[in-house]
Amino acid sequence: MANKQPRPERKVPGRVERLGFRLDEETKELIERAAHLSRRKVSDFCVTALVETARRTIAEHETLALSDRDRAAFFDALIAPPEPNDRLRRAFSEHGRRVVS
Numbered sequence: 001m002a003n004k005q006p007r008p009e010r011k012v013p014g015r016v017e018r019l020g021f022r023l024d025e026e027t028k029e030l031i032e033r034a035a036h037l038s039r040r041k042v043s044d045f046c047v048t049a050l051v052e053t054a055r056r057t058i059a060e061h062e063t064l065a066l067s068d069r070d071r072a073a074f075f076d077a078l079i080a081p082p083e084p085n086d087r088l089r090r091a092f093s094e095h096g097r098r099v100v101s
Contacts, residue, residue, distance in 0.1 A: 023031070035045035066074060084092070 032042055035042045
């Protein structure tokens, strides 16, 4: 018999943090079935689904969708900005007093 050396432990780069949660049996079976149908490990399936959902959620919250009317008002204000009123002047003054660049 050949002398077998123990294999070095294989580490997946970038996966050092853990996230754990509990599921009801029905949800777990649903996830396992979906992972099996996509021919992936459950953990890989879950990570991919979570990352996609997280990215989509962030994009939805960081994206501003304007109506045609709002878009026109925004660009009009950029092209021909209104004169600052007293309230805006006070705000700039207060900002200059509080914030040191």
